[in-house]
Amino acid sequence: MIRDFVSLSFQNARHRKLRSWLTIIGIIIGIAAIVSLITISKGLEEAITSQFNKMGTNRLMVTPKESNFLSLGQDLTTDDVKVLEKISELKWITPYLIENANIEFGKEKHFRQVTANTVDDIAGRWADIDFRVGEGRLWNQEEKYSAIIGTKVAEDMFDRKIRVNNNIKINGQKFKIIGIFEEFGDPESDNMLHIPIDAARDLFDKEKGVSLIELVVKDGVDLEDAAKKVKKILKKARNNENFEVNTPQQLLEQLGTLLNVVQIVFISIAAISLVVGGIGIMNSMFTSVLEKRRDIGVMKSIGATNKQVMLLFLIEAGLFGLIGGFIGIILGSIAAYFVKIIASLFGFQLLRISVDIDLIFFSMAFAVGIGMLSGFIPAYQAARLKPVEALRYER
Numbered sequence: 001m002i003r004d005f006v007s008l009s010f011q012n013a014r015h016r017k018l019r020s021w022l023t024i025i026g027i028i029i030g031i032a033a034i035v036s037l038i039t040i041s042k043g044l045e046e047a048i049t050s051q052f053n054k055m056g057t058n059r060l061m062v063t064p065k066e067s068n069f070l071s072l073g074q075d076l077t078t079d080d081v082k083v084l085e086k087i088s089e090l091k092w093i094t095p096y097l098i099e100n101a102n103i104e105f106g107k108e109k110h111f112r113q114v115t116a117n118t119v120d121d122i123a124g125r126w127a128d129i130d131f132r133v134g135e136g137r138l139w140n141q142e143e144k145y146s147a148i149i150g151t152k153v154a155e156d157m158f159d160r161k162i163r164v165n166n167n168i169k170i171n172g173q174k175f176k177i178i179g180i181f182e183e184f185g186d187p188e189s190d191n192m193l194h195i196p197i198d199a200a201r202d203l204f205d206k207e208k209g210v211s212l213i214e215l216v217v218k219d220g221v222d223l224e225d226a227a228k229k230v231k232k233i234l235k236k237a238r239n240n241e242n243f244e245v246n247t248p249q250q251l252l253e254q255l256g257t258l259l260n261v262v263q264i265v266f267i268s269i270a271a272i273s274l275v276v277g278g279i280g281i282m283n284s285m286f287t288s289v290l291e292k293r294r295d296i297g298v299m300k301s302i303g304a305t306n307k308q309v310m311l312l313f314l315i316e317a318g319l320f321g322l323i324g325g326f327i328g329i330i331l332g333s334i335a336a337y338f339v340k341i342i343a344s345l346f347g348f349q350l351l352r353i354s355v356d357i358d359l360i361f362f363s364m365a366f367a368v369g370i371g372m373l374s375g376f377i378p379a380y381q382a383a384r385l386k387p388v389e390a391l392r393y394e395r
Helices: 002-015 017-054 078-084 151-155 197-204 223-238 248-291 293-301 305-347 357-374 377-381 387-391
Strands: 059-064 090-105 108-117 133-136 146-149 167-170 173-183 193-196 212-217 243-246
Touching: 002 173, 017 090, 017 248, 017 305, 059 223, 059 305, 078 090, 078 212, 078 223, 090 197, 108 197, 151 173, 193 197, 212 223, 223 243, 243 248, 248 293, 248 305, 248 377, 293 305, 293 387, 305 357, 305 377, 357 377
Parallel strands: 108 193, 146 173
Antiparallel strands: 059 212, 059 243, 090 108, 090 167, 090 212, 133 173, 146 193, 167 173
């Protein structure tokens, strides 16, 4: 019987092709959006986690707390660095100064972010993170006006590629390129431009300013305990708590929360499409019940029960959801892979797209469920029709 009902539902859908497509288009869009967004979000989360793992798990980041109307933000300074240098649990204390500047090469000029850092013992400071120089070398302490750049800066920023030993100008000051980083796979890292912090202080007139401080704890020291100690000592020295001390896990959780919020917003928008699709199925099923009143009367007059009539229309509604879900999954997967291709073209190579089998089953079941739920009231109405009244109906 079920097989007959499914066959009949397929015939009805093929008989009214245009109406059937218009009925399921909302389901297709909604499921496609859900599949693509969840898949992309998962890929982004994996890429971010991978990058954090490469940055090392024994690091702390000290940053100024964001300012608001109640508490104005206060920059970190070299005084904070001196305080941190007294903490025995810390192996490396690396201050960074981040500013925007005009970058000149030949006759071209671009406005770009410049990152300045301490260069003494830089090989030791960067030993366990993914900062590897592909061409050239790291700094010597005597080289004040020298720079190491990312692959995107070297290859794409200007019409002519920048090579090791070429000179660029930063805010009018000449800098020699001594190294080019290996490709990271994400645009932000591949667009890095690093210079010594002493040069940056002269360049940007920042005698004591610090944008952030990177801390590396010694082997065997608990990261959370070190973070608490750093926070306590800095709070006492600064006489305020207008700063943040974050572990890699905390930063990862913050980014994860942001991704979840974005995902919820987009899925909510997709849910609207599913609701519209459900209403479309309901309208189509009401029309179908109206068109088949005499057929329902004939079925009931030869022995069909209310449950059988209701099941017939529920299967037809579920079929709309099944077809819409199937097409939506295919289109959503294609969209996710298309986003990966676009991301790669813009330099973001870390995004990995893999459609989870659980997501496929969930999306299919959800689409069928939406279809059957939308068709419940029309199916119930069809089941309650009396044979005599149904047979009197004239199309």
